[in-house]
Amino acid sequence: MTRAKAVIIDAYSWLNYKPLYSETRGVPYRRAFPEAAATWVPPEDERRLAAYKMLAAYDQNQAAELAELRDGPEARDRREFGDPSMFVDAILAHVLGREQQITVPGAGDQAADDAPDAEAAMADRVQTLLRDWAEDELLPMRVQQTERKAVSLGDGVYRLAWDPAKQRATVRSVDPGFYFPIIGEDDDGGEFPSRVHFCWELPEDKRRDLKARIRRITYELAPIGPATAAGVSEDGRAIRAPLTTDDGDGNLMPVLGPGDLPDPETGSISRLYPWNDQPTTLTCYLTDATWNLDDLKGDYDVDSLPLDKASYATRSDGEVLDHLDLLIDFLPVVHVPNTVPAAEEHWGQSSLAKVLQVFDELAGSDTDSARASATTGLPMVAVSGMADSRTELEVAPGAVWKLGESGKLTSIDTSSALRELREHVHDLSDRAATIARLPAVALGTIDPSKAPSGYALDISLGPLDSLIGSMRLARDHKYALLLKFVQRLHLAGQHPDWAGITVQPAKLVFGPYKPTDRAGILEQVTVGVDKGVISKETAIRMLMEAGFPIEDVEEELERIDARSFAAARDLADALGNPDEVAAFLGRQAPDAPEPPTVVLPPATVDPTALPGTEDDDEQAGGNTP
Incomplete structure (x- = not known):
């Protein structure tokens, strides 16, 4: 026991x-x-x-x-030859796919000739704004930085903020070793905590006369309090102090922030955020503090560092970062686990975890191979019966040794041992790939001339499919949360381009990771559209997933329709409306010419010869009824 x-x-x-x-x-x-x-x-x-x-x-x-x-x-x-790094790079490439695209459900689904739809228009607008933001903020690079940490270490962390100078939300990748979420004993580790710290040590800098320090950045969800402003403590430290006002009777009353409403019964303060339908009593506070290590003499941890010994940072606009109200009701931090965490767990698992012992065996075998190759390239030689025993021998090209009558020279061949070691290395590499669920085709180690058929290749990628499916499942809602935070930060920052925006459920879609038969997919798409079993929009999305260089479904559809003259003729025959046909082709319908005046031909027949004339009456007897 x-x-x-x-x-x-x-x-x-x-x-x-x-x-x-x-x-x-x-x-x-x-x-x-x-x-x-x-x-x-x-x-x-x-x-x-x-x-x-x-x-x-x-x-x-x-x-x-x-x-x-x-x-x-x-x-x-x-010897270490980079096998773990190669595995990390291969898994990272397959998880992210060839490209990443921000999509908003409903965007691009409205045809050009349909009546304007408010929901589709809003989805299109948000999708365009998010894609423009991602390009300005270099989001693909940030994703690469964070995801490599997640794959190799098991966890990745994003930290978002509103930058008043850039007038946009910023996103940064943070090393998970600096990330300390506060999870209580009764809290569910799978849920996001209400307080997180980013903490690290700063070494001593003698040139600038700075001692060893600890810096801690804290985000905390807490009840909304009265308004505060930058101030100075009694010992000269920059802090935030509550604002007060005279109520007219000589009493000092706390000042509330713009739009904050007090509850006389409970004493709480509520606030309505642009993205909520109901007021809330919570807000996010930001604290950026630094401590000298020499000042920390007690038993402290990252969550209990004494605030009375801290010095607070000051933002570029003069705001002291001491419980600064960020005017948002969420923590602008997104933790990305590499794998789906276990029940009530917070942390992911590294992709190297299950194969680490195999990598140790590989390093040992590589070391033995390096030693064995030395004896194979420069073999060991035994010499007996030398004519002069005092001669120093050296194995070298052109060397000549004089042996006596009973002299003998023996060479020890170690190439067979080296061959066995190399085969063992290959076996260990295959074992690591099997455990990590990375087939040879996924690692790029297969000979293209020996590649199996397309169907057999797809079957061999089965373990990789389950691996990537599970890893992407752990990331889907995290990136949806990140894009939701980006929209909220732009609304909180009151950016003019985002005025009137309703937060949309955006997603970051990862591209395909398997080798695709582009010719086969193109043929399927062509036949499907020609036979009318799939729409052009679906066909374009299939081509995008196969890796064709198509950026936007709606724009590509407009380009295709602009050259579909045969379909335009069918549309004209069906509707008889030139305006509809011109709109289909993306062109302006010509003005209809005025119809010409109808000119009747002159009469060439004698009216008296027509039936019912006077002569006919006379021939009939001259009597008029």
Whole structure:
């Protein structure tokens, strides 16, 4: 029972096999992970931070350098040829696909000849604004930065903010080692916390006379309070102080923010945000504080650092970042786990977790292969019966040794051992790919001339399909949340282009990751549209998913219709309306000419010869009835 209690099973127990990581009672080796053992780091985060550093060392070919701290200088002889980094890059490329596109449901679905629809127009407008913002903010690069952290370390973090100078929302990728969410004992780790910290140490800077410090940026959801302004404390520190006003009777009353409404019964303050239908009593506060390490003498952690010893940062517009009201009711932080977290868990798992021991075996086999190749290239030679035993021998091209009558020369061939080691390396590589669910075609190690048929290739990618499907599932709602926050920040910043906008459920759609038969898809699309079984809009989306260079469905459809003269003739025959046909072709209908005046031909027949004339009456007897 005592040994069973000593076994630690948590989100990072897959690293317990390494003595460097799991020392007595699971505490990481402090010389290797001094950051994780800092006094302000909560005990429950020590193993997480140590795991991040261990995984980063594998990704950067520095695992041997880290192992040297415990195993001695001989650990540095280990060969590391970048296999973990190659796996991370391959998985990252497949998760993100060839491209990423922001889409809003309903955008582009309205045909040009349909009556204007308010919902479709709003979806089109928001989609255009988000795509323009993503281009200005270099969103694809931010996604690459964060997703590589997520794949290699298990977690990625975005931090958003409104930049008054740029007049747009900004998004930054943050190292998950700086991210400390406050999750209570009764809280569900799967839910987003109401308070998060970004905290890290700043080393001593003797040139600028700065001591070692701790910087902490905090976002917290809390009840709305009275308005505050920048002020100075008694000891000269920049702080925020509440604003007060005279009620006319000599009493000081707190000042409320614009649009805030007090509740006389409960004393709470409510506020209606542009994206809500009902008022709320919560807002997000931002604090950016720094502490000198010498001032922290007590038992403090990241969540309990003493505020009376903190110095607060000042924003470019003069606002002191001491519980600054951001005028939003959400935390502008998005945590992206690499995998779907376990029930009530917050953290994801690295894509290297399950194959880390295989990488250790690979490094060991690569080291043995390097040693064996030295003896194969420069073989070991045994010489006996030398004529002069004092001669120093050296194996080199053109060397001549004089042997006696019973002299003998023996060469030891180690090439067979090298061959076995190399085959073992290939077996280990295949084993790692199988465990990581990365087929050879996904890693790019298959010979194109030996590629199987398209159907067999699709079957071989089955494990990769399940892997990418699960990883994208863990990301879908996170990026939907990020794009929702971007819309809300623009509304809160009162950007003129976003006036009248209603927040839409936008998505970040990842592109295809499997090799596609473009010719086959093009043929399917052509036949489907020609036979009328699929619409042109669906066909264009199929081509976009196959990797054809199409940027917008509606624009591509307009280009196609502008050249569809045969379809225009059919439309003219069906409707008989030239305006409809011109709108279909995207052109202006010609003005209809005035019809010519009808001119009747002159009469050439004698009227008296017509029936019913006077002569006919006379021939009939001359009697008129």
